[in-house]
Amino acid sequence: MFVDKVKIYVKAGDGGNGIVAYRREKYVPDGGPAGGDGGKGADVVFEVDEGLRTLMDFRYQRHFKADRGENGRPKNQHGKSRDAMTVRVPPGTTLTDEETGAVVADLTEHGQRATVVRGGRGGRGNSRFASPSNPAPEIAENGEPGQEKELVLELKLLADAGLVGFPSVGKSTFLSVVSAAKPKIADYHFTTLAPNLGVVETDDKRSFVLADLPGLIEGAHSGVGLGHQFLRHIERTRVIVHVIDMSGIEGRDPYEDYQTINEELKQYNMRLTERPQIIVANKMDLPDAEENLEIFKEMAGEDVEIYPVSAVTKQGLAGVLRSIADKVESTPEFPLYEEEEIDQRVVYKYTKKEDPFKIIKDDDGGFTIEGHEIETAFKMTDFNRHDSVQRFSRKMRRMGIDQALRDLGAEDGDTVRILNYEFEFIE
Ligand SMILES: Nc1nc2c(ncn2[C@@H]2O[C@H](COP(=O)(O)OP(=O)(O)OP(=O)(O)O)[C@@H](O)[C@H]2O)c(=O)[nH]1
Ligand SMILES: [Mg+2]
Missing domain, CATH: 3.30.300.350 (GTP-binding protein OBG, C-terminal domain)
Incomplete structure (x- = not known):
């Protein structure tokens, strides 16, 4: 199962308690205060593990509570502090504070770590409160409570290019003929229910990662069909590959399809319109496709890059793949969040x-x-x-x-x- 959004609760460890104790030594009638401090509670740290592909594990474990620091001990011995609790996530995971909506971290590279909640400090033992006016104080602090947070985890796949388009236009078929991926293909709508990734190699030996996404329809941004939820996976892609059924075999107009999908992309996130887009005019093996393509070209104008192909007969694939690779290479990465938006300091503030x-x-x-x-x-x-x-x-x-x-x-x-x-x- 593919899980790409979950809500979890994290709590760092409380600090250990400081204690009240006094020295009891031979030949020292009234020893001074000797209660040690408590140890620090454990932080909760998230770390990228490239072996993980989805957030599925979080469906079964939604609560993460880190260890409490050890209490202080007599003879001024401090309690042990606890090592951080590490929670592993797949590359491409964004963590958001549920309460404030602030992005806590965007974790993309293997081994990348982010401390999300801090453990409480240990409470002070009574020897720390000794003063000339009160040399044997009866004070010890309890440990400071660890921070806690509700976090929303979202997986945003790391693909170079993403296939978008209406259902049944041939997105999965395209991925299946240009990569080793084996997505499900069928003649009914919404065959693809979760994104598929494939590694594509061009005939001039360049490669990129291509994502096949579930189909979009008009109103997806307001939840129609499968909704736009999967569009979060093209937020990181550099290039959008817009697949159009040029045969119009399902009775829709190809140019209207093109406009409808672009409108949905815009509704989801204006910034998607900044991505370079390549148009794959698919199903060119079917009757009417040539004629529709001519009309489409006229409507779309010169600036739009269109590649006529047939995923089924594998016509025209090499050219479009090279063009996608060119665009992937020439387009800078789209940072999902501005540097200052990712506020690691929320933890301290x-x-x-x-x-x-x-x-x-x-x-x-x-x-x-x-x-x-x-x-x-x-x-x-x-x-x-x-x-x-x-x-x-x-x-x-x-x-x-x-x-x-x-x-x-x-x-x-x-x-x-x-x-x-x-x-x-x-x-
Ligand atoms: N004739 C013809 N049929 C095609 C071509 N590409 C795909 N098809 C057919 O179109 C139907 C839908 O193909 P899919 O690849 O499942 O379409 P999809 O865009 O992934 O659809 P969803 O996952 O539902 O969004 C299947 O019956 C394919 O065999 C093509 O180039 N020519
Ligand atoms: Mg599909």
């Missing part, structure tokens, strides 16, 4: 772009506090330790949350909620 916090008045008179920074601080607090709790309340004060609550009318004893926890507001 995440916390900063959010509001510091938001307070919602609940129906029962309580208050809910939301915001990445305060929620992270909350998760990193060990509420079993008095000093840790004190530190958290200082943070709330410093961020201005206490004052904001007061401004909204909070009084002693009111319920305040963060995430799924409740505590009391104390003046």
Whole structure:
């Protein structure tokens, strides 16, 4: 089965917790703090594996959770950090952040890697909080939560040229006679349900990769027929090979076909119209084809390159293949995304772009506090330790949350909620 679009969830490992511990040594009556830091949680990294051809494996595994860092240990020993979790994808995979729509990475070359979510840092152990005024603090931080994301993975094949056209015009037949590929061929519409790739060699010993795509019909961009979903596979191709049934054997007008398909390409993505296009006038072995070709040439004008062929009798193939190879060589690659569009930095920017916090008045008179920074601080607090709790309340004060609550009318004893926890507001 060919799978070219999936949605998955990735979560980097949380940092390990720091711990509270003290030195207990012979002849040292009251040892100092000695709680180690937690280790860093694992990142999630995507890597291209050229042995993969589709995104099929992701139909069975959609959740990827990386390892949590190890907790700190006594005697100031730090917990172990975790190695990144590697997720393998086929060449041509684009990763998009489902929430923001930002392109996270476009992975095309074997071995290319992208870190998609970062593991949390380890929480600090109590020895890090020692100060002259508090030489034996009862504070340890929990690990920082790992980042998480919903990602859309799309496979956009890496072909040099792509065959487009109405159903049954002979796209698969063409691929089958110019390469070793064995696509299904039949006289009904939508025989091809997923793209096929073939390696073509020209008579002057040049080669390129040609993709055979499912047929398009009018309205494909709005989902008619198989829709335009497969057009994502020609986004990377340098050359569009537009196949037309010049015999008109199905009762359609070849020139209208030509215009309809071009309109669909435009509707899908304006930039497809920038690609050089070669027209394969197919089925020239059938009656009426010659006459239709003359009319077509007149309508299309001089500038349009037309190659009359018959995929069935193999007439005219060498010339069109050479011309495709020429165009593939002379056309620069079309970058799918501008450099600045691929925003690897989203990973780091995440916390900063959010509001510091938001307070919602609940129906029962309580208050809910939301915001990445305060929620992270909350998760990193060990509420079993008095000093840790004190530190958290200082943070709330410093961020201005206490004052904001007061401004909204909070009084002693009111319920305040963060995430799924409740505590009391104390003046
Ligand atoms: N006479 C003649 N018939 C052809 C030629 N090329 C293809 N055909 C026939 O046209 C029909 C459709 O061919 P396909 O190659 O499956 O067409 P397609 O464009 O891949 O169609 P879809 O996959 O449905 O979009 C088959 O019956 C082929 O034998 C040709 O050059 N001459
Ligand atoms: Mg086909």
